[in-house]
Amino acid sequence: MADDIITEEQLAKTEVSLTCSVRPIANVMCDLSAILANSVDELLRAFYPAKVGKRANILITELVNNVLENMLVPESEIKLEVALRDQQLVIRVYNAVPEERYAQVKAHVDAINEAPDVRKLLKATIRARRAQRAKGGLGLIRVVAENKFRITTDYQGGTLCVESVLSLGDMP
Amino acid sequence: MKVITFGDIMDGGRSVFTSVATLDGARLKVAFEGEIRIDNPHKHLGRYLEELAEALADAEVEETLLDFTALRFCNSNGFYIIMDLTEAVYENTEGPVTVRRLREDDWQQETLAILIDIDEDPIRERTTFLDIDADET
Numbered sequence: 001m002a003d004d005i006i007t008e009e010q011l012a013k014t015e016v017s018l019t020c021s022v023r024p025i026a027n028v029m030c031d032l033s034a035i036l037a038n039s040v041d042e043l044l045r046a047f048y049p050a051k052v053g054k055r056a057n058i059l060i061t062e063l064v065n066n067v068l069e070n071m072l073v074p075e076s077e078i079k080l081e082v083a084l085r086d087q088q089l090v091i092r093v094y095n096a097v098p099e100e101r102y103a104q105v106k107a108h109v110d111a112i113n114e115a116p117d118v119r120k121l122l123k124a125t126i127r128a129r130r131a132q133r134a135k136g137g138l139g140l141i142r143v144v145a146e147n148k149f150r151i152t153t154d155y156q157g158g159t160l161c162v163e164s165v166l167s168l169g170d171m172p
Numbered sequence: 173m174k175v176i177t178f179g180d181i182m183d184g185g186r187s188v189f190t191s192v193a194t195l196d197g198a199r200l201k202v203a204f205e206g207e208i209r210i211d212n213p214h215k216h217l218g219r220y221l222e223e224l225a226e227a228l229a230d231a232e233v234e235e236t237l238l239d240f241t242a243l244r245f246c247n248s249n250g251f252y253i254i255m256d257l258t259e260a261v262y263e264n265t266e267g268p269v270t271v272r273r274l275r276e277d278d279w280q281q282e283t284l285a286i287l288i289d290i291d292e293d294p295i296r297e298r299t300t301f302l303d304i305d306a307d308e309t
Contacts (some may be wrong), residue, residue: 031183031209032207033209050276051276051278054277054278055278057245058247058278058279059246061245061247062247062248065247065249069211114229119282119286122283122288123291126251126255126287127288130251130252130255133252134240135249138245138248138251139248142248142283145282145283146278146279146282146283147278163243
């Protein structure tokens with residue numbers, strides 16, 4: 001039944017998207033980052049190489065943890081959008097933050113994007129933060145240095161969006 | 173072969189991560205298995221870290237294998253404990269260290285080298301990476 005055979009090339013054209021939101025964030029007592037990250041990982045592995053799902057898993061884990069560990073508006077929602085089409089994986093995480101927090105996140109993302117060598121930035125940041133036993137601050141650098149995502153930020157109506165893009169064509 | 177110490181992370185009533193240090197003659201093996209996803213791994217593994225450093229200080233190790241091939245996931249909150257454990261091994265042993273890692277795992281290929289401080293000459297001179305395909309584990 002040759003018609004039932006699907007090639008890797010055909011599978012790679014599969015479009016996948018999902019949106020999930022949880023409100024209020026203050027009610028999150030479970031390991032939400034693991035639930036979302038593992039679910040998306042499993043979904044993407046159904047159509048794409050395992051490495052794509054694994055990268056999504058790490059990205060979602062780090063971004064959702066960032067939101068939960070820095071929750072500033074407990075009654076607000078966290079929203080996750082995932083879209084994979086045309087060999088491009090786009091993951092957006094939204095949450096409500098005051099403008100000052102957005103400025104901090106934007107400055108952090110700008111520093112990552114402007115770093116001449118993001119691996120060196122990751123190394124220096126790990127060393128500095130380990131010396132202080134400082135919590136957090138590594139996730140966004142990690143997903144760029146290690147997992148090759150491109151990240152940007154946006155701020156609309158009090159909601160921060162961190163957008164992460166991975167071009168599957170650039171993956172080894 | 174004898175187990176010299178082990179540590180684990182319990183989450184939701186089950187073990188989600190284990191690390192076991194074994195000694196076979198003068199050969200040390202420290203294996204890592206499972207996932208590190210929790211907020212504060214030191215809370216679970218601090219005692220293991222102390223016991224590992226103490227045990228290795230008294231052991232006569234000539235070669236070491238650090239095996240990460242069964243470690244499926246490590247969030248950034250887990251970086252420091254991996255650094256602490258590998259540092260305890262390097263500081264309390266002598267001889268070559270083989271780091272067994274997965275060929276297809278971004279973390280093991282990219283970030284793990286940073287965590288064990290591979291750019292430092294004394295570490296680099298002792299270390300060999302052994303890349304394994306997932307289906308070989």
